[in-house]
Amino acid sequence: xxxxxxxxxxxxxxxxxxxxxxxxKEMGRFNEELIKAGVMLAGEGLxxxxxxxxxxxxxxxxxxxxxxxxxxxxxIAGFWLIQAKSxxxxxxxxxxxxxxxxxxxxxxxxxxxSEEDFGPELIAAAPEVFEAERKFRERDEAAAKERQRSATKxx
Amino acid sequence: xxxAHRAIDAVWRLESAKLIAALARITxxxxxxxxxxxxALVAALEQWPExxxxxxxxxxLMATAKRRAIDHFRRNRLIERKHEQIAHDLDERQxxxxxxxxxxxxxxxxxxxxxxxTACHPRLSMEARVALTLRLLGGLTTDEIARAFLSxxxxxxxxxVRAKRTLAEDxxxxxxxxxxxxxxxxxxxxxxxxxxxxxxxSATSGEDWIRPSLCEEAMRLGRILAGLIxxxxxxxxxxxxxxxQASRLRARVSSSGAPVLLLDQDRSRWDQLLIRRxxxxxxxxESLDERRGxxxxxxxxxxxxxxxRTAGDTDWRAIAAVYDRLAELTPSPVVELNRGVAHAMxxxxxxxxxxxxxxxxxxxLEGYHLLPSVRGDLLAKVxxxxxxxxxxxxxxxxxxxxxxxxxxxERLEVLSRGPRVGDGxxx
Numbered sequence: 001x002x003x004x005x006x007x008x009x010x011x012x013x014x015x016x017x018x019x020x021x022x023x024x025k026e027m028g029r030f031n032e033e034l035i036k037a038g039v040m041l042a043g044e045g046l047x048x049x050x051x052x053x054x055x056x057x058x059x060x061x062x063x064x065x066x067x068x069x070x071x072x073x074x075x076i077a078g079f080w081l082i083q084a085k086s087x088x089x090x091x092x093x094x095x096x097x098x099x100x101x102x103x104x105x106x107x108x109x110x111x112x113x114s115e116e117d118f119g120p121e122l123i124a125a126a127p128e129v130f131e132a133e134r135k136f137r138e139r140d141e142a143a144a145k146e147r148q149r150s151a152t153k154x155x
Numbered sequence: 156x157x158x159a160h161r162a163i164d165a166v167w168r169l170e171s172a173k174l175i176a177a178l179a180r181i182t183x184x185x186x187x188x189x190x191x192x193x194x195a196l197v198a199a200l201e202q203w204p205e206x207x208x209x210x211x212x213x214x215x216l217m218a219t220a221k222r223r224a225i226d227h228f229r230r231n232r233l234i235e236r237k238h239e240q241i242a243h244d245l246d247e248r249q250x251x252x253x254x255x256x257x258x259x260x261x262x263x264x265x266x267x268x269x270x271x272x273t274a275c276h277p278r279l280s281m282e283a284r285v286a287l288t289l290r291l292l293g294g295l296t297t298d299e300i301a302r303a304f305l306s307x308x309x310x311x312x313x314x315x316v317r318a319k320r321t322l323a324e325d326x327x328x329x330x331x332x333x334x335x336x337x338x339x340x341x342x343x344x345x346x347x348x349x350x351x352x353x354x355x356x357s358a359t360s361g362e363d364w365i366r367p368s369l370c371e372e373a374m375r376l377g378r379i380l381a382g383l384i385x386x387x388x389x390x391x392x393x394x395x396x397x398x399x400q401a402s403r404l405r406a407r408v409s410s411s412g413a414p415v416l417l418l419d420q421d422r423s424r425w426d427q428l429l430i431r432r433x434x435x436x437x438x439x440x441e442s443l444d445e446r447r448g449x450x451x452x453x454x455x456x457x458x459x460x461x462x463x464r465t466a467g468d469t470d471w472r473a474i475a476a477v478y479d480r481l482a483e484l485t486p487s488p489v490v491e492l493n494r495g496v497a498h499a500m501x502x503x504x505x506x507x508x509x510x511x512x513x514x515x516x517x518x519x520l521e522g523y524h525l526l527p528s529v530r531g532d533l534l535a536k537v538x539x540x541x542x543x544x545x546x547x548x549x550x551x552x553x554x555x556x557x558x559x560x561x562x563x564x565e566r567l568e569v570l571s572r573g574p575r576v577g578d579g580x581x582x
Contacts, residue, residue, distance in 0.1 A: 086165065
């Protein structure tokens with residue numbers, strides 16, 4: 001299973017303030033722990049939302065709104081993608097994320113969807129997702145029928 | 156299971172290998188180390204639901220296990236000296252560093268490496284190595300190991316007990332071998348990890364075609380090992396091979412649950428993150444040693460597939476060339492069989508058939524369903540339909556995997572129905 005550990009933004013991250021040397025060092029150590037444990041798949045820090053943009057969808061209309069965005073605590077400042085056996089294991093990792101300045105913060109843990117999570121009903125309901133595979137099957141069936149037909153003719 | 160118990164389970168999974176490794180260094184007995192670690196876990200299960208999980212659960216477990224170790228040796232007066240050694244060791248550590256966590260961490264890499272090499276010791280049977288590795292390094296329960304390997308819990312438990320006894324009785328030292336022995340023993344370690352991966356990747360029997368968690372565990376072990384001995388090319392080669400193969404896991408089964416062969420897979424479903432990680436690991440392996448080892452060569456074959464955007468883009472000549480090198484390095488009938496397939500794809504079915512035909516009387520491939528399966532396909536492609544059908548029938552009778560059998564039967568039906576052959580539909 002994969003989990004995304006989403007680090008929520010705060011005033012400092014949104015202000016583009018560089019993290020302290022201490023935090024950098026401890027984060028480096030934590031990342032090292034993730035790598036040594038063989039669970040780290042990816043991880044990045046993000047620039048403040050002032051350097052980002054949002055695209056709003058409404059029917060065929062697209063509206064672009066440049067950052068920064070107001071609701072700081074709901075914004076994302078970075079993420080890790082880790083491999084874990086359970087949500088509990090992911091929680092245990094997140095508890096160990098360093099916070100040397102003692103500031104308030106929040107990390108959200110979300111399980112990454114995999115195709116096993118889509119039951120057969122959902123696959124049937126959204127056939128376009130599996131278009132390529134369906135086409136492939138049809139081609140196969142057509143080829144089989146073709147063979148059958150020519151076999152009958154021959155007889 | 157309560158929340159507290161699930162949380163303790165998670166802590167255990169994160170801490171158990173380090174804990175057992177550190178205890179094994181102190182006690183020089185892997186079996187005893189595991190028992191002590193288990194004792195500490197039991198204590199945690201008793202106390203933590205009441206007291207809450209401590210701030211440094213790893214240090215708590217370690218301190219508890221060490222107290223148990225001292226108790227244990229006090230009870231066994233016979234090994235008085237060892238007890239003093241441990242008591243001394245414990246005192247020294249506590250005096251020197253109030254933060255027990257970091258004192259464990261100083262040794263943790265070396266200890267883990269010793270634990271891996273001990274669990275994969277050649278004195279143990281392959282099955283015992285696998286069970287012990289998953290148990291000691293992966294923190295898997297006996298029940299989980301039994302389910303993964305379609306065995307009973309009692310069998311696996313007994314296997315582990317016997318393995319630990321063998322290690323103790325043979326006085327297998329808790330160490331990483333040096334010099335020439337290191338190479339051979341490292342190979343044994345890689346073999347165990349890859350076996351775990353393959354068990355997850357393609358079940359040898361039963362309905363359960365894919366067991367991704369076993370693959371994930373093997374990849375985790377491989378990455379841990381790569382971190383511990385970063386200069387060993389073949390470790391990165393193995394990691395690359397596993398990440399690249401795993402990148403195709405979700406494309407290997409269709410929505411109806413039927414297996415989909417490599418060349419028929421929808422490549423948009425391949426996992427790009429794992430492909431990137433695999434290619435990175437391969438590059439590292441190739442930069443470390445010009446002489447490509449077994450795993451690095453296999454990884455470079457997997458990379459040829461990963462780089463091809465469509466099945467038609469596959470560089471089969473490159474793959475055939477790698478198989479030629481692989482066959483030189485480690486001549487084996489299975490490699491030869493795969494070399495045959497690669498040559499068939501690169502230079503036509505006759506070229507492949509020439510290699511595969513030479514394997515027909517190979518005793519070690521007797522009962523190996525892929526030989527008649529491949530040969531059947533190649534025969535069909537060169538228009539020898541009756542012989543092809545006979546080979547596919549043989550393959551059906553040999554496979555133990557229910558879904559693989561279905562796939563073979565389908566191919567057989569198509570082949571026996573149609574007069575036209577060599578349409579290139581089967582691979």
